[in-house]
Amino acid sequence: MTHDTRLALADDWLAAQRAAMETCLETLVNIDSNSYDKAGTDAVADAIAGWCEADGIAFERTPRENAGDILEARLPAATDGAGGHVLLMGHRDTVFPRGTVAERGYTRQGDLAYGPGVADMKAGLVLNLFVLRALKRAGGLPFAVHALFTADEEIGSLDGTAFIRAAAEGARAVFNAEPGRISGNVVTARKGGAAFRLEVSGRAAHSGVSHQDGASAIEALARKIVKLHALTDYASGVTTNVGVIEGGVSRNTVAPAASAQLDTRFVDNAQREALFQAIAAIVAEEEVPGTRATLTQTSGFLPLEPEMSAALFARYQVQAARLGFAVEGEFTGGCSDAGTTASLGVPTLCGTGPVGAKMHTDEEYCRLETCVPRAQAVAATILDLAAEVER
Known part of the structure; x- marks a missing residue:
């Protein structure tokens, strides 16, 4: 035919x-x-x-x-x-x-x-x-x-x-x-895009009686969010966005835990690799003494x-x-x-x-x-x- x-x-x-x-x-x-x-x-x-x-x-x-x-x-x-x-x-x-x-x-x-x-x-x-x-x-x-x-x-x-x-x-x-x-x-x-869950652990303390004994996971997360958002570069097409945050126990407790959901977008695979490395470095940094952060990728598209x-x-x-x-x-x-x-x-x-x-x-x-x-x-x-x- x-x-x-x-x-x-x-x-x-x-x-x-x-x-x-x-x-x-x-x-x-x-x-x-x-x-x-x-x-x-x-x-x-x-x-x-x-x-x-x-x-x-x-x-x-x-x-x-x-x-x-x-x-x-x-x-x-x-x-x-x-x-x-x-x-x-x-x-x-x-x-x-x-x-x-x-x-x-x-x-x-x-x-x-x-x-x-x-x-x-x-x-x-x-x-x-x-x-x-x-x-x-x-x-x-x-x-x-x-x-x-x-x-x-x-x-x-x-x-x-x-x-x-x-x-x-x-x-x-x-x-x-x-x-x-x-x-x-x-x-x-x-x-392309990838989603991550960022979890920060700290140390609880009474915010009035023993504030100095605590290590605020919320403060550590907040500092990381500022750095993560700074990775956005509209000219190149790279964007980062923390769209959900959770954490803390009460107003008068230094937060022992906090978490965030991060969305990232990129135009090519080279940007993806560079962005992932930059995010990993931010997560690894101890923003507040006594806190620790972990990062888990929850989804991703090339x-x-x-x-x-x-x-x-x-x-x-x-x-x-x-x-x-x-x-x-x-x-x-x-x-x-x-x-x-x-x-x-x-x-x-x-x-x-x-x-x-x-x-x-x-x-x-x-x-x-x-x-x-x-x-x-x-x-x-x-x-x-x-x-x-x-x-």
Whole structure:
């Protein structure tokens, strides 16, 4: 089958799928699936697995005891020897607690669909599923296409990262279906980020009777916070933020313990290494005699650096123009799993899902009219990669 024939088959089939895509989207949105809700994220996996099975798409489900199961669907290569599969990625979890669907489930107003996680990223899950279905109908490709559906991205992919790394090993390209920007653009660069918990121990004492016998963990923490915030450099894109602090026993007790939660953001991996070293040095310093601090990293995303998306984006942009919509690449300070695959050296494009906005809020929405063309653009870009292999 020629490239043009495959392309026409994928384009034409997807062009007729808007209603079907919306039906799937409504089903997924109406399942509560907070990151800590294993039953909910597994119910989303059940739905996706059911659709794959109905369409003859093979999948593997890896049970997880303390997190949502890992689901990976696969289209095999038509021939041996090409290697280098393409990976589609998406996360099933949302930030919204169980019970949100009962309060405000899926609704639609004109072209806009509303509901918890409708854009971030239930719509992206649907897009990836339909890209797989379209490629299956377009005929065998010289390489395999996999779709990975994880369940804990909103809390840092603590369980999912190992599976993402394994799924991306040997891949020729990754498309991460986070929501397209409100501008209609895709994401070609993202900051990395890491979260830390800082705990300081001191020595309690009565603040009036024996103040001198105490060692204030709160004072030590406060001094460290000032130094941590001083690491922020807007010009280079590095930011640090202590967003939560706790500590102390009472007003008239020298605090024996205090803790803080630190968020960090950085543009590239070199900044990450330098920032982590600077934070470690601040934590190690004894700010107040008799106090001691420890640091624990609680989550982390690597950055998506622009050079890792440039060639793949150029292909995508050509296909988008052919389909009739203009798209540019965009940088965002938010993190995603795209940084993990990009940092492995795999060309990665993010924000390839349908266009959405107001993520993580009650007003989150998805523009339904973008579902089909953006699915067509991803499928066409994969077919373009296939045509290059076959030449």
